[in-house]
Amino acid sequence: MGENVGVEVSVCYALPPVRGKLSHGAPLAPLVWFKSGGAAEWLFEPADADDLGNFLFALDPAIPVMGLGLGSNMIVRDGGVPGVVVRLGKAFATVEQIDPTTLKCGGGASGILVSSKARDAGIGGVEFLRSIPGTVGGFVRMNGGAYGRETRDILIECEVVLRSGELRTLALADLGYTYRHSELPRGAIVVSATFRGHAEEPAVVQAEMDRIAAAREESQPLRSKTGGSTFKNPEGHKAWALIDAAGCRGLRRGDAQVSEKHCNFLLNLGNASSADIEALGEEVRAKVKAQSGVALEWEIQRIGVEK
Template sequence: MMQPDEWTVWQGGAPGSEEAPGTDGMMPFEVRGKLTRNAPLAKLVWFKSGGAADWLFEPEDTEDLIAFLGQMEPGTPVMALGLGSNLIIRDGGVPGVVVRLGKPFAQAEHVGDCVMSCGGGASGILVSSTARDAGVAGLEFLRGIPGTVGGFVRMNGGAYGREVADILVDCDLLMPDGSHVTVPAADLQYSYRHSALPEGAIVIAARFKGTPGDPEEIGAEMDRIADAREQSQPLRTKTGGSTFKNPEGGKAWQLVDEAGCRGLQMGGAQVSEKHTNFLINKDDATSADIEGLGEEVRRRVAEKTGVTLEWEIKRVGRP
């Protein structure tokens, strides 16, 4: 099994530049996509809270992104942003560059042999629906993951008894220096909600393999998943999705409930009364409110049950 530093580079980026985006506003290179300085991120994440990115880049296509990354100063922090679920952007904003993969990366197609080729910005709903129409079964659970291919490949996203590790063939990554690598699933060292993807690596595409199936049966299973989510989760609120990982042999929501945290509030943030493993922005919460509430829940659960919950939601940026 190869390690991340052994992955074969098959396409390099543009020549490097001694200058890179910084706080002085200098931008010594051209892009075809949209590049914004001090870009507010709250409107782009599900919690609708948090600060700005030093720079937000929305590339026109893969070549645009490769050229952009290849000109950045080595060591510049890079973070990919999809639909903004499962994410807390801290109030001090995000240093370096946030790359948002939009419509140019939101494709999904059946390429034969029950393999779906998908862009890093494609949503779980799009991928599962396209697979259904092509008669590809086994990807229905992606209907229940509120995110994009890039995010759930990185986090080994899962729902309803399945996870990305079960279906991933390989993925294409852009590294922070602009180099382009293809990594087989076996090299990602998947475990529960974890992969070996290095920080700053951007998943721009992935291949998933399913099995032959009947579109009507696949659609019925997707409808069942959608209905289950609607009935059990606070989908019509400003939330970030599942907050804590399930501990081995247990359910996070049960531990939160046992610790008396259902409906608990801190500032404008609240533990959902509908599903206690969800935090919600109830009343103009800051990200500090939301993260602080999560930490208080962790403290109470540990005190009550002896179990230390691990965050599933990613928290990024300056406090």
């Protein structure tokens, strides 16, 4: 059921010195949209890219590392996440205009921030980022998209810190993008991305952002504890339609529920465990497979170990 970030590791090893914040046993539930799951063995919030690179260079290669953005498209399993979880804070929430149609964005910048800065700069074509609840690092890793556009449509290049600590610039062609997937190296952390749009009047950009925001509000359970779009759209199908046809709208397992408003969203109605949420998702997959013969693939990332 999903991918683990690694095996259990001992807390008895020494970690490299840092200039940022390094916390042991940090609860992750408050940092993710589902508000469920266990703790990070270590949570690292680096001061800057050099701090991150130096830390990873000196860190035992056997210790797993993963990045965490806004935690919107993620289930953190109840047993927690072994190794180091890297969370990019304010130092990485930057957006800089580098020419009339190009923005260089920190890996911790939100889609709302990027699209708003683009509007102010008179840059169109990136409005769709307004609708994705995540950060630039997540968009790049997952080829995030919405409303007919994807990250690969605007990405020029990105800077990543590899698990080895090396800072490397990757061009669009290096990422091997397909639908909601990239070939970004395992353990790599995206620290910046360069996006290019087109010249547009700010009022036109704002109007498109407003249209997207209204469409999301109407169709998605935005004020709920959710993980966003749960399953990828299979070729030739819409995941929500397959789930609805299989009779799963409103289906519950404890406090985990399939949204009645948009049935490709799972909800935590109160005190659902991550195990409840993931098991409900697997029940939905089984019902859809039995009803339509289509095997839904998880879009939500599931990390950590089961309790």
